[in-house]
Amino acid sequence: MSASPSSSAQAAREALAVRLTHLRKDAGLTGKELSARCGWHPAKTTRIQKGDAPPSDADIRAWCAACGADDQADDLIATARAVDSMxxxxxxxxxxxxxxxxxxxxxxxxxxxxxxxxxxxxxxxxxxxxxxxxxxxxxxxxxxxxxxxxxxxxxxxxxxxxxxxxxxxxxxxxxxxxxxxxxxxxxxxxxxxxxxxxxxxxxxxxxxxxxxxxxxxxxxxxxxxxxxxxxxxxxxxxxxxxxxxxxxxxxxxxxxxxxxxxxxxxxxxxxxxxxxxxxxxx
The missing domain is CATH 3.30.870.10 (Endonuclease Chain A)
Structure with missing residues (x-):
C-alpha cells in the first residue's frame, strides 16, 4: 500500500536527515566526532539523523562546517524550512x-x-x-x-x-x-x-x-x-x-x-x- 500524500512532509524530513548523515560519513566522521565539533551532545546528532528533531539554521551551518561542506548549507537550510509547510x-x-x-x-x-x-x-x-x-x-x-x-x-x-x-x-x-x-x-x-x-x-x-x-x-x-x-x-x-x-x-x-x-x-x-x-x- 502506498503512503498517503500527507506523509510527504515526514518523507522530506527523513530525506534531509539522510543528506546530513551522508555529509558526515563523506567527511569520515563518527557521530561523536561530529557532535564534538558542533559543540552539542551526541544524542542531538542521533535525533537529527533519525529525522526526529528538525535542525535549526544554525544547526545545519554547524553541521556543514564540521564536515567541510559550507557550500551545501544554504541548500540544506532551504530544504529544512520547506519541510513543514511544503x-x-x-x-x-x-x-x-x-x-x-x-x-x-x-x-x-x-x-x-x-x-x-x-x-x-x-x-x-x-x-x-x-x-x-x-x-x-x-x-x-x-x-x-x-x-x-x-x-x-x-x-x-x-x-x-x-x-x-x-x-x-x-x-x-x-x-x-x-x-x-x-x-x-x-x-x-x-x-x-x-x-x-x-x-x-x-x-x-x-x-x-x-x-x-x-x-x-x-x-x-x-x-x-x-x-x-x-x-x-x-x-x-x-x-x-x-x-x-x-x-x-x-x-x-x-x-x-x-x-x-x-x-x-x-x-x-x-x-x-x-x-x-x-x-x-x-
Whole structure:
C-alpha cells in the first residue's frame, strides 16, 4: 500500500536527515566526532539523523562546517524550512472556508515583485472576473465539502487584481490554449472572463502568452505553478498546495517556464486565440 500524500512532509524530513548523515560519513566522521565539533551532545546528532528533531539554521551551518561542506548549507537550510509547510491539503486549508486562504494569497502577492505563472486549467486568480471566480470556487467548495463562504472568498480573490494597477508588481503569465476553451463557467461568464483577458493584456504590469494547441511541445503540459521572485514556487494539485523553496527545484521550475515561454504566442497572435475562443461560445 502506498503512503498517503500527507506523509510527504515526514518523507522530506527523513530525506534531509539522510543528506546530513551522508555529509558526515563523506567527511569520515563518527557521530561523536561530529557532535564534538558542533559543540552539542551526541544524542542531538542521533535525533537529527533519525529525522526526529528538525535542525535549526544554525544547526545545519554547524553541521556543514564540521564536515567541510559550507557550500551545501544554504541548500540544506532551504530544504529544512520547506519541510513543514511544503505540503498542505486543500481540505485542511479550507476547513473554515476559502476566504482566509485568499487573503493570505493577497499578502504573498503584495510582497512579490515579479510573479511568473503557468496555468493549464483556469486563469490565475488575479485575472478572474467575479462571475468566473464565483462559478469556479463554488465547484471547488462542493467537491471538497468545505464550508461555503464563496461570496467572501470571491471578494478577496478579486481584490488581488489591484496589484495589476498599483505599480511595483509584474505578472508574466503563460496559459495553455485549453484554458480559453474549458467551459468552467456558463457561456456568459466565460465570455466575460475572456474579454477581461483582452482588457488586461495592454497593462504595463502584464505579459500574457498563450501556448497554442498546435505548438510543437518541448515541455509537456504541467500542473499550474506560480514562481514568486525566484524564491518560492507554489504548485497546485487536485488535493494540495505544494510550496517549493529548494534552489535546485526552483531552478527546474525556472527552466520549465523558459521552455514553455518559447512555445507561447504573444500580442496580436494571443489576442486572436482569445477572440476565437469567444466566438466559439456562440
Amino acid at each position: 505540503y498542505l491539503e486543500w481540505r485542511r486549508l479550507h476547513k473554515d472556508g476559502m476566504r482566509k486562504v485568499q487573503q493570505n494569497w493577497n499578502t504573498l502577492h503584495e510582497r512579490t515583485r515579479v510573479c511568473r505563472v503557468y496555468v493549464s486549467n483556469v486563469p490565475p486568480g488575479f485575472f478572474q472576473t467575479p462571475a468566473f471566480a464565483t462559478a469556479l470556487m463554488g465547484q471547488i467548495t462542493t467537491f471538497q465539502g468545505t464550508p461555503n463562504d464563496v461570496s467572501e472568498a470571491v471578494a478577496a480573490r478579486v481584490a488581488r487584481s489591484r496589484f495589476l494597477y498599483e505599480g511595483g508588481h509584474r505578472y508574466v503569465v503563460l496559459m495553455e490554449e485549453s484554458v480559453l476553451r474549458f467551459r468552467t463557467a456558463d457561456p456568459e461568464a466565460m465570455r466575460g472572463q475572456l474579454r477581461h483577458l483582452l482588457a488586461v493584456m495592454p497593462l504595463a504590469s502584464v505579459s500574457l502568452g498563450i501556448i497554442p494547441f498546435t505548438a510543437q511541445r518541448t515541455v509537456w503540459p504541467l500542473e499550474a505553478f506560480y514562481v514568486h521572485d525566484d524564491t518560492m514556487a507554489v504548485v497546485e494539485t487536485l488535493t494540495a498546495e505544494i510550496k517549493v523553496t529548494q534552489p535546485r527545484e526552483l531552478a527546474d521550475y525556472a527552466r520549465a517556464f523558459a521552455g514553455l515561454a518559447e512555445m507561447a504566442v504573444y500580442g496580436d497572435e494571443a489576442r486572436a486565440l482569445i477572440r476565437a475562443a469567444i466566438d466559439a461560445l456562440g
